[in-house]
Amino acid sequence: MKRLIISLAMLATVQASAQSIKPGLWELSNKVKTGNAQADQAMSMALKQLADLPPEQRAQMEAMMKQNGASMPMAGGDGAMLIKACVTPEMAAKKELPINQKGKCTSKSDPVAGGLDISFSCTDPASSGGGTLRFHGDSAYVMNMNINSEAGGKRQAVQVESTGRWLGASCPARGH
Numbered sequence: 668m669k670r671l672i673i674s675l676a677m678l679a680t681v682q683a684s685a686q687s688i689k690p691g692l693w694e695l696s697n698k699v700k701t702g703n704a705q706a707d708q709a710m711s712m713a714l715k716q717l718a719d720l721p722p723e724q725r726a727q728m729e730a731m732m733k734q735n736g737a738s739m740p741m742a743g744g745d746g747a748m749l750i751k752a753c754v755t756p757e758m759a760a761k762k763e764l765p766i767n768q769k770g771k772c773t774s775k776s777d778p779v780a781g782g783l784d785i786s787f788s789c790t791d792p793a794s795s796g797g798g799t800l801r802f803h804g805d806s807a808y809v810m811n812m813n814i815n816s817e818a819g820g821k822r823q824a825v826q827v828e829s830t831g832r833w834l835g836a837s838c839p840a841r842g843h
Contacts, residue, residue, distance in 0.1 A: 688808075
């Protein structure tokens, strides 16, 4: 379950062909719905466990997230996973959203009025999905995805509701 949360947090980069986004610090909110109350509760518990990691494990997780320009996930009041991430000027010029997938993934985006229709497929971890990304100017977006993955040898279908909002022009220094 933790691997699924981390995988979802690191969704494939999506390029916005006609939309520009502001460089700087962004807050991303990802809410996962499995359609199964027990699984949704387990997801919330797994997110809480991430927040309660022992100091050494938390430091390792924070270092991994920092290498990808993101901060450690936190639980939002509505059960969403909150991540702060930096959009560099280079990413903004390429019209890339803040989170990069460092796995074996391919993605496709088709411009539509107000945003994109997007799809992706990954082999590590095995997952695929599709959905919509709608921009609200250059400082906010809403993305809804249906994702199929495999966790513990079982196929799993989830819905992810994501929002992104620009917080400011400057980003905290990245760790190396």
